Amino acid sequence: MLPRSVDAVVIGSGPNGLVSAITLADAGWDVLVLEAADTFGGAVRSTEGGGWISDRFSSNYPLGVASPVLRALELEKFGLKWAHAPLPLVHLLDSDGAAAAIHPDPEDTAKSIGAEHPGDGDAWLRLYQQYVSIREPLLKALLTTWPPIGPGVKLARKLGSAGELLRFARFMAMPMHRMGQELFDGRQGPAIIAGNSLHADAPLSGAVSGTMGWLLAMLAQDVGFPVVAGGSSAFSGAMVRRAERAGALLVSGTPVTGLEVSAGRVTAVHTASGESVLVERAVVADTSAPVLYGELLPQVLIPGGLRRDLDDRFEWDYPTVKLNFRLNGPIPWLAPEARSAGVVHLGGTADELVHLSADLDTGRVPSQPFLLIGQTTKSDLTRSPDGTEAVWAYAHLPRGVADDASAEKLAGRMERAIERFAPGFGDLVIDRDLQRPSTLESGNAALGLGAVGGGTMQLHQQLIFRPTIGLGSARTFVEGLYLGSSAIHPGGGVHGACGHLAARTALRDASLLGPLTRKLPTATLRHLQR
CATH class of the missing domain: 3.90.660 (Polyamine Oxidase; Chain A, domain 2)
Structure with missing residues (x-):
């Protein structure tokens, strides 16, 4: 049974989603993480059997060690080795x-x-x-x-x-x-x-x-x-424990099938089981851009320019x-x-x-x-x-x-x-x-066509061009809805930065200065994507 209402829902429990959940929960928000798969971790997962451990997606993590975002979480205290x-x-x-x-x-x-x-x-x-x-x-x-x-x-x-x-x-x-x-x-x-x-x-x-x-x-x-040590699931496990310590609620085996939008603002998420959760402050989507804009949001709301960019230019x-x-x-x-x-x-x-x-x-x-x-x-x-x-x-x-x-x-x-x-x-x-590629995508819907980086890392789809023409931030044209995956700057890699940037943006927009930080950027984004 899911809670009826929360401050924030994070869709997906990859490293970016878990960083978003931790950041928001550390700030005192009531956070619910919904993961479609039966296990947490997104593309940071391993399997065990017969004395063998296999990393199913990502495996070596230089950015995981070096990232200021992940270092600040002190995951070693939660079992990461x-x-x-x-x-x-x-x-x-x-x-x-x-x-x-x-x-x-x-x-x-x-x-x-x-x-x-x-x-x-x-x-x-x-x-x-x-x-x-x-x-x-x-x-x-x-x-x-x-x-x-x-x-x-x-x-x-x-x-x-x-x-x-x-x-x-x-x-x-x-x-x-x-x-x-x-x-x-x-x-x-x-x-x-x-x-x-x-x-x-x-x-x-x-x-x-x-x-x-x-x-x-x-x-x-x-x-x-x-x-x-022990497989990449141990990395995700440490992040899950850190999120739970911060107060986040994590639920697996619960695909999100849609988002409800009212008066230009996200108000609820709907799940495959038929349950709905009201959202008071924010939704952070640790999903690919095509999934967020092509499957979760009502299609009638997608601006024409954004739809064309995704259909014709997103790579x-x-x-x-x-x-x-x-x-x-x-x-x-x-x-x-x-x-x-x-x-x-x-x-x-x-x-x-x-x-x-x-x-x-x-x-x-x-x-x-x-x-x-x-x-x-x-x-x-x-x-x-x-x-x-x-x-x-x-x-x-x-x-x-x-x-x-x-x-x-x-x-x-x-x-x-x-x-x-x-x-x-x-x-x-x-x-x-x-x-x-089909196996990878079936194991994690964010890996569209077996691509592991959330979209090309070429210059034409970086910075203010990521994932399409915009401002380069986690904001979307819907108030309270943030894209917090490798689909946004700085892109692919297990560094947690995309989730961190999404959560920090959500916190700023919900603060006393929120009317100043969100109104103009959101209006500008809507203008660029119309």
């Missing part, structure tokens, strides 16, 4: 065993990256030192406020001059390919940036793709690529194909460093990855796919029985190609790619579980 492999990341350059590795010690990373060109090692150290010098205001600017005025001012001060600020802005706008050329002379450095860029979906020759690769590479050096990120392996021993990589890495990038040089990126953007399924591989037992020995290895690998299909047959074809190419870089891999496979 991070687990690290000896090496955070190895990028395989060719099947002869050449590789570049990020080590816990930056000096060791510099030796790996400078193996062919010693000057590249020095370049890596300079790059990392600059990151460390601006880390705090940069992460706060990216993850804690919108627009990021305060942290942005602090970042500018850290950079020291107007000239350095402009150079940094240019650096952040660069395509990955150009960034690699400017920073390094050899193959290793650009490959590290390129592989990390492909965690997102910006074309490697397109604007801001360098920023994505640079930031993840710096995080790998700074905090590693850890998993959660998902790449469909994902994920393989989960149970192996009776460690993968016999030809590159020694890969044998102790938590994450392995398999895909070749930066130039080769630019060609692969072009294949994805022109609708071709890559014949030699880029693989992101998680060797979870390397990080956490509880993931599999003694002497065995739990491993997952994922790759991408082109946009618009998400059918099961294409997923099967890509999965075969993925397995053959691992075999080339680790002869004998196939003999170790006890079993394998294929998650197609």
Whole structure:
């Protein structure tokens, strides 16, 4: 039996939804979280059986460690434990065993990256030192406020001059390919940036793709690529306990089927069981933009411009194909460093990855796919029985190609790619579980077409263009309704920022200053989306 009325309903219990619930409950609000699935966590979930633990969606969490939003929750007090492999990341350059590795010690990373060109090692150290010098205001600017005025001012001060600020802005706008050329002379450095860029979906020759690769590479050096001890559900479990401690009520197995709007304001949520909950202050939707605007809101209310933007311009990120392996021993990589890495990038040089990126953007399924591989037992020995290895690998299909047959074809190419870089891999496979784009979406409706980022991370769908033309904030054209998922700035990744921004916006709008903070932005948004 659901409560008849609450201050706020949060739809969805992914990390963003749970951050929203915690933030609102900490402020004294009566908060109800409604989760459609039988378990909480959204795309942060794992399964157990027979001594094996499998992360079903996300797995490695550098942003989870570094995010100021999640650090402030002190989840370690609620059972969260991070687990690290000896090496955070190895990028395989060719099947002869050449590789570049990020080590816990930056000096060791510099030796790996400078193996062919010693000057590249020095370049890596300079790059990392600059990151460390601006880390705090940069992460706060990216993850804690919108627009990021305060942290942005602090970042500018850290950079020291107007000239350095402009150079940094240019650096952040660069395509990955150009960034690699400017920073390094050899193959290793650009490959590290390129592989990390492909965690997102910006074309490697397109604007801001360098920023994505640079930031993840710096995080790998700074905090590693850890998993959660005991499986990713332990991460969600810690957040659930934190939310319950704050006073939030969480209910699973309860899909929300619709929202009621009266006089331009959200007033109630309706569930699949026929129950309705009155909403006094806010609804935060940790859902995809198409689900919120295409399924939950009355269609007669959707502004024409917003509907056209969603139908004609909204773009998902790449469909994902994920393989989960149970192996009776460690993968016999030809590159020694890969044998102790938590994450392995398999895909070749930066130039080769630019060609692969072009294949994805022109609708071709890559014949030699880029693989992101998680060797979870390397990080956490509880993931599999003694002497065995739990491993997952994922790759991408082109946009618009998400059918099961294409997923099967890509999965075969993925397995053959691992075999080339680790002869004998196939003999170790006890079993394998294929998650197609359709499987991912059926497991979590927010992963439309198997896309895990809430929408493309390219510049045309970032900032004030995310998820469509607007103000870049969590606000919607309906008062009291906030989009609090990776569909809004800053986008994909387990960092909690989207949920934090949605909750903070809701709190401001419900404060004594609410008439000032919400009326003009809401009116402006309605004007832009009409």
